[in-house]
Amino acid sequence: MSENPTNPSSNGRTQPLLLRGIDEEGLHTLEVYRRRGGYEALTKALDMAPGEVLEQLQASGLRGRGGAGFAIGKKASFMPEGAMDKYMVCNADESEPGAFKDRELMQKNPHQLIEGLIIAAYTVGANRAFIYIRGEYQRQADVLDAALAEAQGAGYLGERILGSGFSLTLVVHRGAGAYICGEETALLDSLEGKRGNPRIKPPFPANQGLYQGPTLINNVETLATVPHVITMGGEKYAELGTESSPGTKVVSISGNVRRPGNYEVELGTPVREIIYGLAGGPPEGREVKFFFPGGSSAPVLTAEDLDRPYDFDSMAEAGSMLGSGSVIVVDDSVPVVDVALKVAKFYEHESCGKCSPCREGTRWTRTILQRVDDGTATPMDLDIMASVQEQILGNCLCVLGDSMAMPIGSMVQKFRAEFEAHIEAARARNPFGDEEPEPPLPVVQGAAA
């Protein structure tokens, strides 16, 4: 058990960082946030040189919380130096099924995010910042807008912040409903006023991003952690969690559990502790059948994996990923085909259509799964589906298609017998599927010739 160096508490548990006192009344206002020590990290950071702040971020080992788990210190170090138009973008699109942590962080403690964003922008020398928030989060965007106005009034944003030479403008940009706009380059296109289609990489955003300028783009939770890294010091932060996955993580847990919600855990906490200890496990009399450890894009794991530590590397070792840190639990009363079909429908709907393997592959996967469900499939269709997935993986500009192929592949692999039984049962129930018995073949004149 690791001791939190800054916040040892009476019960031996580490104190939460991001969710500390999250329900305190008025935390969304500048007054309460400041009373709790808010914006002190910013003052501290502005007293340091940008390079020193970067060193702290690198020492913390903080890995991105948006999905890919790329270290923020490393990403920030890719940003070119020099006086040019650089941009800082916060990815608040959060549209992955199962994820709702960013919502909580923005709605209840918007200044924490804004402070982290200012520090990150200072580190890379960006003078314009944007928060791209999904359009459905109207309430959260309003809260952010109000917080932003307050921060501006207090001199944390605008010209010459707190008397330093650093200036920053911040705009809250509302999307209008598109999962693909969470992918960083699609997000940039959308922010530029185009359809949200991913770009070819390289160039990566750090070299050529928004309006062709170098752009640092990070998830809400990543940026909300930055003030804590500065306050504690990078090395102290790195003592939390595991060696390769330092820190704490807000886990969104939902599905068939008794107490769905957001919980902050140290990375490396056993999955069982999260699903059973925190979320209360599945309802009475049911068992965990499988779970998505990192949102709907993560290959599913089964009850056998419950004792694995919840961190980036252990999840990768188990053949899945930590992703956005959203656990969806499915219990043994649910047919796996239903969940697979849901996943396929989602990705079919959200595919932007730019790359054929994803556009067509998601559609065919959904079609085949529908056949499985309505009794017009044969077990061979599962192999056809696998070959469709194979055509998607690695063949597109972004990983949206892969994000469907991987979890569905894992479901078929781990529950193949159930898929086959489902096909048989559906065929027995309904030999013609949903179709009418077909008419006899017409005799076409001259067809034989």
Next chain:
Amino acid sequence: MTKKRDSLPAEDRVGTNGRASVPRFGHGSRVPGWDEAVDLRKDPADVPDPATVPVPPQLRAEIEAHMAKYPDHRSAVIAGLAAAQRHHGWCSPEAIDQVACVMRLTPGYLVSIATFYDMLENQPVGRHSVYVCTNISCSLCGAEELLAAMEEATADDPDFNVRHFECLGACDIAPMASVDGVYVGPISLDEVPTLLEQVREGAPVLPAKQLTQRAVAEPLAVLPKGPTTYGGRMPEEALGPPAAIEQEPIGPAEGSKQSNEKAV
């Protein structure tokens, strides 16, 4: 010589495998509008002439305020279209023309944007939007039944725009809906009539079940790493301090206790 497939009467269009083939339009193609040739003599619509397109001053001011926030004013397209949609009810040709006129973009460009994003409506819709989430976590908790109940109850009320939506980022209150932008859940089936009545009256919908009333599960959070203490299912008393989360076990039809704690 074989007869051309498309010239066969529809009922004869049967695939070589003997199965009825894919549904087709009257003109024989699966693509709607396939047979409506582009009028090549006509130029695509240009950026509208400000002299001929009247724009309500309020709408113009709103769009211009958004444009001023960005280095490149085109970044304001979503905001502009959303403003026009609030004004006109949907992204009607008239709305598109007005945005195009203010932003100096072609209507075609704006249509390409309006058709990309789920929240921009391309057809007239009821003025109260009810987005029912039917994604994984919500459907595990009864979202399909909820959507069906909502659709049935509003079937002949043109004021409602009830539609299914992908994960709205509130799986903790599943099954949930976004009612005119306000997140509510978990919604049980017998609450549907009340909810719809409240929308009609302009009253707050299910106030106790709005997302803003929900506390985070903080007291339990941040466990030390280490060997797990729980084997299999948890006995109820081991679940920790009861005040941690105010939500009762899930289940579509069950009500839930809500915290009185005021949160944002």
